[in-house]
Amino acid sequence: MKIALISPKGPLYHHRGGIFKKSLRYTPLTLTTLASLVPESMKAEIKIYDEGIEDIPDNLDVDLVGMTVITGSAPRAYHLSKKFRKKGIPVVFGGPHVTLAPEDAAPHADSIVQGYAEDIWPELLNDFIFNKLKPAYIQAPDLSLADRPFPRRDMLDAKKFLTTHVFEATRGCIHRCDFCVVPFAWGTTPYQKPVDQIVADIKQHWAKRIIFIDLNIIADKDYAAELFEALIPLNLKWYGLSTTLLIKDKQLLKLAAESGCAGLLMGFESITPDNLKISRKGFNSPEDYGDVVSSLHEHNITLQACFTFGMDHDMPDIFMETAKMAIKMNIDLPRFAIVTPFPGTSLYHRIESEGRITTRDWELYDGQHVVFQPRNMTPEELLIGHESAWKYTYSFSGMWKRILGSGIQIPISILANIGYRFYANHLHSYYNCDWITGFKPPISPKKAEAA
Ligand code: SF4
Incomplete structure (x- = not known):
């Protein structure tokens, strides 16, 4: 066959x-x-x-x-x-x-x-x-990830990728953020691979710099601690995803750093508490974001912080306010997305029931297009504002301020920032915005600030 x-x-x-x-x-x-x-x-x-x-x-x-x-x-x-x-x-x-x-x-x-x-x-x-x-x-609810064969990484051409050393310890998440596909697609049970099997998979590849694609590697803190302890003897560097709750557990944060954690991606989502509340991400508190960044930096861990624009409590000044805060806090790699009501999520059902879905062209459901009517701004303002936040934070002055302010892993940070700067400056080329009349996407960082 x-x-x-x-x-x-x-x-x-x-x-x-x-x-x-x-x-x-x-x-x-x-x-x-x-x-x-x-x-x-x-x-x-x-x-x-x-x-x-x-x-x-x-x-x-x-x-x-x-x-x-x-x-x-x-x-x-x-x-x-x-x-x-x-x-x-x-x-x-x-x-x-x-x-x-x-x-x-x-x-x-x-x-x-x-x-x-x-x-x-x-x-x-x-x-x-x-x-x-x-x-x-x-899928039956009693799924187990134990004793599964290792992924066939050998089948992809390694030369075409940044790295093939991609691993997974867990799947799923215990939270129910209303915009996230994870809890609605797979429930809130975190499935876990036995730690010794993850270690064996890493060892067979002699991997020394790896990526964990787990959506929330600290969903179960006891399991995370067991995993981090098992990684220490491997003497490697790892990058992954976590919630901001890691910072509340100083012991786990220390263990993560000792295990080789060199960079984390976290969903900050919004600097507006009301947005976090309606999206069921109230465990994030914007007044703690500065502490989150500095605690990670103290442990030599860089941060990609993701912000989402277009939530119901966002006003047209949210873009520059968020971008300026990202620079002030010295976030190593800020990322911005437009909130997307993916079908099947609680957000989708809410926006649909309010008659605010404007297109079901799924190709536009990528976090970079506006597919619904925002509550407090026009779709054009949301699209342009999102792009302006990218350009402002990845202007040369924004980059240097963040990189030098962070002061950790500077060579890697410069390379990653240059990559994202390219992304920020080319984002408009890939918009498919025929449905927005008269849209003129390219804007400079200076114009971004004025927007
Ligand atoms: S914490 Fe992250 S992975 Fe978990 S439900 Fe929320 S957005 Fe999704």
């Missing part, structure tokens, strides 16, 4: 003309994990294609195609699926969009997988072999 596993391209990740090229990409784990789950007894010939870095051959000769679909890549997945099915190749969809909006995805595929694939992907393949493919497969 021949299987092709495909991650369709989205607007921001496209190797021809997309913003993120090799320099900012690390290998995705989804396809390599799916490949590892194909039972050896099937003796399948597997090919994997990350369309963000390579084209899919026109003459793809396979028996089955599996695609992982996020909302932003759904139109591309549907387009590809139509082509394959026309040639008689059955197509299976899985991933967050499929799990959250099965009614949207199902008509475009022969079968869909809702939830994590560990148990149902092998079952689906078995059904396929015996010509008994069902229209849908749903």
Whole structure:
């Protein structure tokens, strides 16, 4: 049996003309994990294609195609699926969009997988072999991540990525932020891999600088402490994602630093407490953000802090206020997104019930476009304001102030800031804003401040 596993391209990740090229990409784990789950007894010939870095051959000769679909890549997945099915190749969809909006995805595929694939992907393949493919497969709640095969990282071309040393200890999150797909797609049970199996996976790659893609690596603090302790003897550097709650647990923060944590991404989301409250992220408190940054820096940990614009309590001055605060606090890498009501989330249902969804063109659901009517500003103000925050924080003066103010890991920080500066200055080129009449995107940092 021949299987092709495909991650369709989205607007921001496209190797021809997309913003993120090799320099900012690390290998995705989804396809390599799916490949590892194909039972050896099937003796399948597997090919994997990350369309963000390579084209899919026109003459793809396979028996089955599996695609992982996020909302932003759904139109591309549907387009590809139509082509394959026309040639008689059955197509299976899985991933967050499929799990959250099965009614949207199902008509475009022969079968869909809702939830994590560990148990149902092998079952689906078995059904396929015996010509008994069902229209849908749903993950059972008693899923375990223990004793699973290691992802087949060898199947992706390492030269095309920043790193292949990407690992995962946990999945899911215990929180229920209303805009986040995680709790609505997979519930609030944090699934965990046994720590010794993660260590064995890291050791087999001789990895010394790794990325954990866990969405909230400290969701279960006892588990996090066990993991961090096990990482200490490996003497490596790691980067990952955590909530700001890490700073409230000084012992865990110290342990994270001792285990080699060199950089964390945290969702600050908003500097407005009312926004955090309505989005169920009240555990963030803006008055503590300065402490969060300085505590991380004291432990030689850099911070990517993500802010989201367009929430209901944002006024038109929020962009520059947030950008100035990010510079003042010396955040190593501030990131900005436009709040996106992904289908299936609580935010989507609320905005939809208020009649404020303005487009269901899923390709625009990428955190960089406005797909709804904001409460206190126009869609144009939100789009331009978001871009102005990027440009202002990544102006040369904004960059140097932050980098020197942070004072840690300066060479890496300079490189990362230059990468994001490029992103900030090219963001407008990839907008697909025909629906905004008269939109004139390019603006300079000076104009950004005036906006
Ligand atoms: S803390 Fe992060 S991962 Fe968890 S629900 Fe909120 S946004 Fe999602």
